[in-house]
Amino acid sequence: MTPEEEDARTAAIEAARKLFAGPVGFLKSAPSLNFLPDPVVREVAFAGRSNVGKSSLLNALTGRSGLARTSNTPGRTQELNFFDVGDPLRFRLVDMPGYGFARAPKDMVRRWKFLVNDYLRGRAVLRRVLVLVDSRHGLKEVDHELMEMLDKAAVSYRLVLTKADKIKPSALAAMRAATEGEARKHVAAHPEIMATSAETGEGIPELRAAVLEAID
Ligand SMILES: Nc1nc2c(ncn2[C@@H]2O[C@H](COP(=O)(O)OP(=O)(O)O)[C@@H](O)[C@H]2O)c(=O)[nH]1
Ligand SMILES: [Mg+2]
Structure with missing residues (x-):
């Protein structure tokens, strides 16, 4: 990185920190497309297998521990959850329903596919989806299915x-390299993988900057 690039990176991280330190609030849950909020601002959505740490990451990003519910009982919600960021409103975070949990009834899986596919195809304000992958497990078949949908x-x-x-x-470096190899096979995937921890805060400032980059 050149000194100029380094400065730009530092500035982007600081701008993103400020943005996420401001007002963030739950807007609504949409169990079907009829309930989507009006597409008045850009959106960045979070997707991933149940228990991947999606709620924890949303809480870490916004610095609010109770914003997205975290739990050990995966797979209960089949809704898109919308969060407003900024006042005046700058953009929305969207918590997509988790997938791939064991013993999911078939019609639940079908409903998930329809809801997610319809949202992905019809949402002009959707700028980017962040697909979360557990560092220990890597990409699974269901992740590949979502990546193909995307x-x-x-x-x-x-x-x-x-x-x-x-x-x-x-092990993290190896997983990052392997996952990058997979990403390169997908046309809509960003070539660089980010590594994060909601527990230690690793990668959180960079992830905030990546969200800001997606909406700017
Ligand atoms: N060690 C560690 N545990 C995490 C991290 N993120 C989430 N968890 C744990 O993983 C479990 C599932 O997290 P949750 O955020 O509810 O996952 P979700 O189902 O994807 O929303 C919970 O027990 C969390 O405490 C992390 O960065 N580090
Ligand atoms: Mg969750």
């Missing part, structure tokens, strides 16, 4: 490793 819908997305504190730095 490729087909031509929605730009980025893979984000979660729970980076759970594995050794060497």
Whole structure:
């Protein structure tokens, strides 16, 4: 990185920090497309398998522990949850329903696919999806299915490793390289992978900056 690039990066991280330190609030849950909020601002959505750490990451990003509910009982909600960021409103974060949990009834899986596919295809304000992947487990079949949906819908997305504190730095580096290799096979995927931990805060400032970059 040149000194100029370094300065730009520092400035982007600071701008993103300020933005997320401001007002953030839950707007609404949409169990079906009829309930989506009016598309008045840009959106960045978070997706991933149940228990990947999506709620924890949303809470870490916004510095609000109770914003998105975290739990150990995955797979209960099949809704899109919208959060307003900024006052005046700058953009929205969207918490997408988790997928891939064990023993999901077939019709629930079907409903998930319809809801997510319709949202991805029809949402002009959606700028980027962050697809979260557990650092310990890597990409699974269901993640590949989502990535194909995103490729087909031509929605730009980025893979984000979660729970980076759970594995050794060497294992994390290997997982990052392997996941980057996978990302390169997908047209709509960002080539760089981010590593994060909601526990230690690793990668959180960079993830905030990546969200800001997506909406600017
Ligand atoms: N060690 C560690 N645990 C995490 C991290 N993020 C989430 N968890 C734990 O993983 C479990 C699932 O997290 P949650 O945010 O509810 O996942 P979600 O189902 O994807 O929303 C919870 O027990 C969290 O405490 C992390 O960065 N590090
Ligand atoms: Mg959750």
